[in-house]
Amino acid sequence: MYPVLVSEIMLQQTRVEAVIPYFQAFLRQFPTAALLADASEEAVLTAWSGLGYYSRARNLRRAAAILAVATPIDHDEILRLPGVGPYTAGALASICLGAPHAAVDGNVMRVVSRLTNDPSEISAPVTKRRFSATAQDLLDPAHPGDFNQAMMELGATICLPANPRCLVCPVRRFCAAADAGTQATLPVKLGKPPARRIDLDLLVCFVAGTVFLQRRSGGESRLANFWELPQVPAGGLPGSKLQGEFTHQIVNDRYRVRVWLLDSDSSDVLTPDGRWFTLPELAQVPVTTVAKKALRASVNGSKDSRSAPVTQVVQ
Numbered sequence: 001m002y003p004v005l006v007s008e009i010m011l012q013q014t015r016v017e018a019v020i021p022y023f024q025a026f027l028r029q030f031p032t033a034a035l036l037a038d039a040s041e042e043a044v045l046t047a048w049s050g051l052g053y054y055s056r057a058r059n060l061r062r063a064a065a066i067l068a069v070a071t072p073i074d075h076d077e078i079l080r081l082p083g084v085g086p087y088t089a090g091a092l093a094s095i096c097l098g099a100p101h102a103a104v105d106g107n108v109m110r111v112v113s114r115l116t117n118d119p120s121e122i123s124a125p126v127t128k129r130r131f132s133a134t135a136q137d138l139l140d141p142a143h144p145g146d147f148n149q150a151m152m153e154l155g156a157t158i159c160l161p162a163n164p165r166c167l168v169c170p171v172r173r174f175c176a177a178a179d180a181g182t183q184a185t186l187p188v189k190l191g192k193p194p195a196r197r198i199d200l201d202l203l204v205c206f207v208a209g210t211v212f213l214q215r216r217s218g219g220e221s222r223l224a225n226f227w228e229l230p231q232v233p234a235g236g237l238p239g240s241k242l243q244g245e246f247t248h249q250i251v252n253d254r255y256r257v258r259v260w261l262l263d264s265d266s267s268d269v270l271t272p273d274g275r276w277f278t279l280p281e282l283a284q285v286p287v288t289t290v291a292k293k294a295l296r297a298s299v300n301g302s303k304d305s306r307s308a309p310v311t312q313v314v315q
């Protein structure tokens with residue numbers, strides 16, 4: 001169950017192509033639940049660094065501690081694992097235990113909305129409950145794991161959000177939307193609110209082959225204990241140079257990040273929760289994705305060849 005749990009947790013909110021290299025590296029580093037449970041949180045976050053949504057990594061480590069003692073024996077026990085919701089519990093129970101529980105992700109919701117030609121707004125809780133119940137009714141109880149994976153695959157490869165491939169669809173003869181010609185209008189979704197724009201000015205203080213980062217405080221933040229670059233006022237600090245700009249989206253927040261480079265240390269940024277990192281050290285700690293992007297931007301905009309190795313440790 002452990003490798004399936006790792007893959008399902010990684011696939012929450014992340015595309016499969018992005019997950020594959022992380023999944024392989026993660027299992028090489030933590031091949032068993034016991035080894036993951038024994039690892040430090042910092043080591044786990046470092047391995048997860050770049051995948052985002054870091055509460056998943058913390059929950060996975062806590063779930064591994066439970067798996068290391070005893071494998072859950074049914075759907076309800078799986079559902080009690082940290083970070084496991086109804087979809088993941090259904091996937092694990094059906095694939096690993098052969099238990100008859102539907103796994104209903106966004107792809108399956110779309111397929112159900114079209115099979116039943118149901119124009120209800122898909123994010124409404126009542127719609128989710130009804131579509132989940134329909135998926136459960138459709139489930140083949142003799143082969144629940146295969147059925148769930150087939151439904152997800154159908155949604156991912158045939159019943160696409162735009163331009164569903166009805167001519168080659170294996171369930172075309174059961175599809176009410178295809179009969180009615182409404183498949184392109186389903187599922188019905190309310191528009192998202194516009195993204196909130198946030199300006200962020202970050203300082204790369206790069207001195208004698210070391211770079212200064214500060215640690216996020218603990219608590220409930222999903223980025224607690226990650227290392228990040230110091231934030232400075234708009235326009236940077238005196239003596240700093242603008243090295244680059246990029247945008248970074250987290251859920252509905254769109255950050256416009258400006259990267260300032262200072263090649264001397266400044267008491268304005270030397271916070272007590274920060275420290276200087278050599279480049280090899282930087283690869284051994286969890287660094288926020290925004291900080292990695294900013295470090296890359298600082299190198300790309302820099303004519304100083306001494307900073308080039310930064311790119312190798314912040315990929």
Ligand code: SF4
Nearest residue numbers: 159164166169175183
């Ligand atoms: S027939 Fe078309 S709309 Fe219906 S399930 Fe297949 S791909 Fe989707």
